[in-house]
Amino acid sequence: MYDLIIIGGGPAGLTAATYALNKRLDTLLLSEDLGGKTAYGFDMKGYEGHEVIRGGELVEKFKRQLEYLQFAHQTDRVTKVVAEGKGFAVLTQGNKRYEAKAVIVATGALPKRLDVPGEKQLIGKGLSYSAISHAQLFIEREPAIVGSNKRALEAAAEMALIAKQVHLILPEAGESDSPLGKKLRANAKVKVYEAALQEVRGDQAVGSIVVGGKEIEVDGLFIEVGLNPGSKAVADLGITDASGRIVVNSKCATSCPGVFAAGDVTDVFIEQVLVAIGEGAKAALSAYEYLLNQ
Ligand SMILES: Cc1cc2nc3c(=O)[nH]c(=O)nc-3n(C[C@H](O)[C@H](O)[C@H](O)COP(=O)(O)OP(=O)(O)OC[C@H]3O[C@@H](n4cnc5c(N)ncnc54)[C@H](O)[C@@H]3O)c2cc1C
Secondary structure (H helix, E strand, C coil): CEEEEEECCCHHHHHHHHHHHHCCCCEEEEECCCCHHHHCCCECCCCCCCCCCCHHHHHHHHHHHHHHCCCEEEECCEEEEEEECCEEEEEECCCCEEEEEEEEECCCEEECCCCCCCHHHHECECEECCHHHHHHHHCCCCEEEECCCHHHHHHHHHHHCCCCCEEEECCCCCCCCCHHHHHHHCCCCEEEECCCEEEEECCCCCCEEEECCEEEECCEEEECCCEEECCHHHHHHCCECCCCCECCCCCCECCCCCEEECHHHECCCCCCHHHHHHHHHHHHHHHHHHHHCC
């Protein structure tokens, strides 16, 4: 039986693994890949880039440290986590069964796609699913945002402060009648379209979109229709909220003793690499404290 199984190899899981190994815990990392969503790049028309702290570079450092520590890692998809006696059984798609005294879930959340023509080809080329990460690049530009939920409206509000013009595509009523929705409708910088996005066009990067049969020139597109948290494997543990996010306290502990969670899969959900890294560290130290007291 392992001391700790970490599920997910994104920034949260990799950081948790580094901390757990430094504490000499007998640790296994189960993940479908190493790096998670840090592999998502972003470029757009006329973007020259600038010096920033890149989460992906930090994650590379954690990966190198883990390689050096020769940690146990299996590439597999976890399908179920079951509470058993004083620990947990972790079952995988590859028909493996592992046991541990504690578990950290760091499986992230995947953005929902619309699957419209042009979307797949232009991902990362002016098309993003994360306004919180890229909104700041649209000073005096013309981005479009698709989505009728709170997340999309907040993205439009943020961009309206800096952009020349914001095109807000509302595929359904959603929360568009909320006070924020009303404020956006009254903002001269925000053009609202009550229609579905039909197509994204562009060669090297997003150049235009088609909405209600009309082509609109834009500098970039944010699809903000929601995210699917990767919490299916722990659904039976009763630690998720109505949207499927894992509810954690300020120490990344869940309501199930011995189960911790970190990063985008939690209800903290600030969707930034540096936040996930911090939570991964916290979850590992909390798991260590839990194990010391067993
Ligand atoms: C388009 C886009 C651009 C972004 N750009 C930036 C940016 O510029 N800067 C920034 O700070 N943040 C950015 N983010 C946010 C950032 O990528 C995330 O906040 C961060 O990656 C979350 O880390 P995580 O470890 O929680 O999850 P993830 O990075 O999603 O990693 C999850 C890991 O879990 C694994 N996994 C999932 N389910 C299972 C399972 N059942 N079994 C085994 N393994 C599983 C996955 O394979 C993956 O390794 C962006 C996000 C998106 C969507």
